[in-house]
Amino acid sequence: IGIAPFKSMSMMEWMVKNVPGIVVPEELQSRLKSAREKGGKEAFLNENIEIFGELVKNLKSMPGVRGIHIMTIGFEWVVPKIIERANL
DSSP states (O other): EEEOOOSSSHHHHHHHHHHHTOOOOOOHHHHHHHHHHHHHHHHHHHHHHHHHHHHOOOOOOSTTTTOOOEOOOTTTTTTHHHHHHTTT
C-alpha cells in the first residue's frame, strides 16, 4: 500500500483535486486545516505526522497488508517520525 504524507496544505489540496484515486476524508482535511490555522506550518506538519502514524499503525494490523510504501519526495525526514508515531 502506498501513502504520501503531505508536505504542505497546498500539496494536499492539489492532490485531492488533481490525482485520480486519491481520497482524503473530510475529517482528516479538517484536522490538517485546523492545525495550520491554529499553529502554522509546524502545527500542520505535527498533525500530519500524527495522522500518517495512525494510518501506518492501522494498515499494519489489517489482514493482507504485506507492506507500506511511504512516498516522500524531498520530504524524507518525516519517515522516521511517522514510524515512531506508529510504534514500529
